[in-house]
Amino acid sequence: MSTMSARDTVTPITHDERQKRLKALQHSLPAFALDAVMITPGASMRYLFGLTWRETERLVCAVVSTKRVVFVCPKFEDTALLAALPTPHDFAWWEEHEDPRSVVTSVLSENNCQRVGVDPSCSYGQVFALGNLTAATLTSAGPVLQSLRSQKSASEIALMQAAKTLTLDVHVAIFEWIKPGMRMSEVIAEIDRLHRAGGADNGSFFCAVQFGEGTSHPHGVPGDPTLAKHELILIDTGCTIDGYHSDITRTYALDKQSEDVETLWQLEKEAQAAAFDAAQIGRPCGDVDAAARSVLEAHGLGPDYQLPGLPHRTGHGIGLEIHEGPYLVRGDDTPLAAGMCFSNEPMIVVPHHFGIRLEDHFYMTDTGAKWFTEPQKSLYQPL
Structure with a gap:
């Protein structure tokens, strides 16, 4: 791997860009x-x-x-919060004996806010307590937040490119290093070390390493298996750079596999390519999922989520969250637009035998989809 940190090539999100986001929300x-x-x-x-x-x-x-932003915060955290927020805002502080939801209710009343969208990440307990105190109508802020966050800026795409390039470099290093006799936990630890050395925020954000029959479980199963000779290898991992995610999967073998594995590996690659080709500006997100499934179904897999076949959606949006809307799945009619970023991972699962997932990400431009990382070349030379 290169000794240069992924951070050396990117610029963090600026204060001006965040101010534009806030104004766009308002x-x-x-x-x-x-x-x-x-x-x-x-x-x-x-x-x-x-x-x-x-x-x-x-x-x-x-x-x-x-017209206004008011932070509702515990008073004893004032120094930490004021230091963490680069822009001055209005604050409504509450003391330990006070109910902060009552403070929120007062803020809403003072600003004549009758219809309030709540962040989808807010816990139900907080929403329930607030709902018992306020006269405002509470609903989800998900649609308005997704409308802003789903189309990434050039600086966001650059941060994700840095994260994905780093993770692909980690995959290359692991392919050259891994050998039979290694335990899953050893591989996970090495992937984390390489992500840290490359400048990721906190090492690996996640890591799934699966061998042999274990590859037939989309996100693995508990345990710490050892890689045996001739076993298929599936590694799905990612990191963050300034909070923006990578998430790349490679499925490969160190030695000759059965004809069934080779045939389905090529079919997986064909389905991934069909999904990419279907990603055109203005088409519904669900069309991308349909394109991948049509390839698999034409070869006798599925249909729908039946196995052998594809047990999950073809892809997910990605950014500050590893999974975020919109999604490449049936029923998501969100039109594809420039700046949207997605995984492309139409996995093939043969229950109790093996699974193959090739996962790369693309972003939408005015003229169509563009890969963040080039798809895997072959079963035996993945990178």
């Missing part, structure tokens, strides 16, 4: 019949404010209306 509220949204810790809070707070029983939230 401008969009009337179109979604909302007077305000309540943003809680999670991806949307990071997206809008750069704040990487964690949700606890102590409510921290931002009430965003068309």
Whole structure:
């Protein structure tokens, strides 16, 4: 692997870009019949404010209306929160003996907010308690937030490109290093080490390593198996750079496989290519899933989610969350638009025998889809 950190090639999201996002959210509220949204810790809070707070029983939230932003926060955390927020905002502090939902209710009332969208990452307990106190109508802020976050800016795409390039480099290093006799836990630890060495935020964000029959379970099964000679290898891993995700899967073998494995590996590659070709501006997201399934069904797999075949959606949106909307799945009629970013992973599962998943990501441009990473070349030379 290169000794250069992935961070050396990218610029973090700027204050100006976050301010534009916030203004876009405020401008969009009337179109979604909302007077305000309540943003809680999670991806949307990071997206809008750069704040990487964690949700606890102590409510921290931002009430965003068309003209004002008010943070509702515990008073004893004031120094930490003020230091973490680069832009001054209004604050409504609450003390330990007070109910923070009452403070939110007061903020909503003072700003005449009757229709309030709540961040989908907010816990049910907080929403339930707020609903018992406020006269406002609570609904999900998911649609308005997705409308903003689904189309990535050039700086967001650059951060994801850096993360995905790093993860692909890690896959290359592992392919050259892995050998029979290694335990799954050894491989996972090495992947984490390489991600850390390459400049990822916190090593691997996740890592699934599967051998032989274990590859037939989409996300693996408990245990710590050892790689045996002639076994198929499936590795699905990713990291984050400045919060933006990679998520790449390679399925390969170190030695000759059966004709069944070779045939279905090629079919998996064909299905992935069909999904990519179907990703055209203006087409519904669900069409991409249908394109992959049509290839598999033409060869006797499926139909639908039946096995042998494809047991899950073809892909998911990606950004500050590893899985985020819209999705490449039947029923998602969201039109594909420039800036949207997706995984492409129409896995083939043969129960109790093996599974093959090739996962790369693409982003939409005005002229169609473009790969972040080039798809795997062959079963025996994956990278």
